[in-house]
Amino acid sequence: MKYYSTRNAEKKYTAAQAIAKGLADDGGLFVPETIPLISMDEIKSFCGMDYRGRALAIMLKYLDEFSKEELEGYVNSAYGDNYDDDRIAPLHFTNDATAYLELWHGPTCAFKDMALQMLPHLLTASLKKTGEEKKVCILVATSGDTGKAALEGFKDVQGTRIFVFYPKDGVSDIQRLQMVTQEGGNVGVCSVTGNFDDAQTGVKKIFSDLQFAKELEGRGFFLSSANSINWGRLLPQVVYYFSAYCDYVNSRKLELGEELVFCVPTGNFGNILAGWYAKQMGLPIGKFVCASNENNVLTDFFATGVYNKNRPFHTTISPSMDILVSSNLERMLHAYCGDATVAELMGKLNSEGIYEVPSDTLGKISRDFTGGVCSDEQTKIEIKAVLNKSSYLIDTHTAVASKVLSDYREETGDNRPAVVVSTASPYKFAGDVVSALGGNEKADALTELNRLSGTKTPKPLLGLGKRQVRFSENVESGDMKQAVDKFLR
Numbered sequence: 001m002k003y004y005s006t007r008n009a010e011k012k013y014t015a016a017q018a019i020a021k022g023l024a025d026d027g028g029l030f031v032p033e034t035i036p037l038i039s040m041d042e043i044k045s046f047c048g049m050d051y052r053g054r055a056l057a058i059m060l061k062y063l064d065e066f067s068k069e070e071l072e073g074y075v076n077s078a079y080g081d082n083y084d085d086d087r088i089a090p091l092h093f094t095n096d097a098t099a100y101l102e103l104w105h106g107p108t109c110a111f112k113d114m115a116l117q118m119l120p121h122l123l124t125a126s127l128k129k130t131g132e133e134k135k136v137c138i139l140v141a142t143s144g145d146t147g148k149a150a151l152e153g154f155k156d157v158q159g160t161r162i163f164v165f166y167p168k169d170g171v172s173d174i175q176r177l178q179m180v181t182q183e184g185g186n187v188g189v190c191s192v193t194g195n196f197d198d199a200q201t202g203v204k205k206i207f208s209d210l211q212f213a214k215e216l217e218g219r220g221f222f223l224s225s226a227n228s229i230n231w232g233r234l235l236p237q238v239v240y241y242f243s244a245y246c247d248y249v250n251s252r253k254l255e256l257g258e259e260l261v262f263c264v265p266t267g268n269f270g271n272i273l274a275g276w277y278a279k280q281m282g283l284p285i286g287k288f289v290c291a292s293n294e295n296n297v298l299t300d301f302f303a304t305g306v307y308n309k310n311r312p313f314h315t316t317i318s319p320s321m322d323i324l325v326s327s328n329l330e331r332m333l334h335a336y337c338g339d340a341t342v343a344e345l346m347g348k349l350n351s352e353g354i355y356e357v358p359s360d361t362l363g364k365i366s367r368d369f370t371g372g373v374c375s376d377e378q379t380k381i382e383i384k385a386v387l388n389k390s391s392y393l394i395d396t397h398t399a400v401a402s403k404v405l406s407d408y409r410e411e412t413g414d415n416r417p418a419v420v421v422s423t424a425s426p427y428k429f430a431g432d433v434v435s436a437l438g439g440n441e442k443a444d445a446l447t448e449l450n451r452l453s454g455t456k457t458p459k460p461l462l463g464l465g466k467r468q469v470r471f472s473e474n475v476e477s478g479d480m481k482q483a484v485d486k487f488l489r
């Protein structure tokens with residue numbers, strides 16, 4: 001199967017080329033030329049498989065240059081005993097028509113692991129297949145979850161180095177501790193004075209510094225990114241939509257062929273877009289409810305067809321969704337209005353920060369998607385309500401989706417079986433969850449959360465404060481290049 005850019009359908013690439021490049025030269029995102037269809041019989045056969053079997057079957061359809069044996073090896077190491085639940089992405093039902101899809105049983109306790117435990121395998125294999133001889137250095141600017149998940153995914157992977165910048169004042173205590181205590185011989189971590197935007201802008205500058213790229217080439221390195229625009233990050237996420245559907249059917253709360261609704265806490269639009277691909281492949285999905293926090297640019301977009309990033313940026317208690325430009329939306333737009341229109345709209349987004357899709361396009365989009373917003377205050381109320389009513393503890397991001405789903409049901413009367421996509425362990429955002437539950441905010445947040453909920457701290461977060469701090473360097477945003485330079489000496 002071939003891939004091409006969302007901004008130019010003429011030039012074709014192999015899967016390995018698309019994954020090795022990450023972003024197309026014209027600034028567009030790679031999309032598959034055709035979408036493989038999956039029959040109901042095949043979905044039925046997935047119901048008899050475990051997560052690894054489902055992952056292998058689905059990924060093979062998009063990666064025909066990879067052998068079955070090759071992919072099987074990757075699947076087994078990406079979704080093995082690095083997860084603390086054998087089911088990998090289990091469903092937790094709170095009633096017969098509502099389940100939470102827990103995507104946080106991996107090594108960093110957030111859903112980024114679902115893709116970033118797989119990406120290093122796909123990327124290193126793709127580099128080999130494309131004949132790349134230089135070593136790759138993955139450069140990441142993170143607001144918290146991506147950095148740690150990328151570090152865990154790439155640690156000690158041969159032929160790779162990884163360097164992560166995080167904003168000094170922009171990550172939670174637990175996220176920071178997770179990163180500065182990171183193990184592995186090929187990793188580096190550094191804080192940047194300022195907020196996430198400062199770190200992100202700094203990384204983009206390094207990427208566009210051709211002189212620096214040349215110098216690194218001389219040392220046998222090239223820079224690449226692990227963010228969610230890479231097809232190799234999106235594809236592994238398609239799997240858990242099929243998996244959730246099969247588990248719903250296996251629980252006898254859904255008939256095979258019946259439509260399921262998904263509500264997804266959204267930032268960069270990667271997670272929900274993977275679900276949209278699953279639907280295009282034939283998975284019966286009734287509606288995608290796109291849940292936002294106060295950075296509700298997508299809610300407005302689905303309601304009006306106008307995407308407008310010219311608005312105040314809010315720092316919320318669901319920080320992984322604090323995003324004003326949802327990059328992956330471009331892939332969906334491409335499917336509805338084609339490469340020429342996408343190139344034009346993205347140009348407008350770049351120059352004016354705003355674009356509007358034609359009204360017939362909005363009509364088509366609205367058949368699949370609707371949006372909803374949830375404030376910090378409502379998020380906290382939802383966490384408490386779900387624990388009280390269903391004895392189930394959820395994190396701040398999941399709570400946004402949980403609340404938006406109940407609003408959606410109330411407003412539309414659509415009470416079909418639904419899945420709330422749960423993107424982080426509540427322990428990862430323990431401080432805010434404790435506060436939501438009215439607990440003692442002065443106590444150790446993890447212990448307090450054990451006490452309030454009767455649940456256990458996930459293993460990867462235990463003893464974090466006692467681990468050796470390996471990285472304590474801080475740079476001004478203007479000095480980020482020097483930090484990378486030093487790291488690659």
Ligand SMILES: *Cc1c(COP(=O)(O)O)cnc(C)c1O
Binds near residue numbers: 145146
């Ligand atoms: C990254 C992240 C999100 C947002 O996912 P997107 O794919 O960017 O839409 C939501 N919740 C958590 C916990 C995350 O880490």
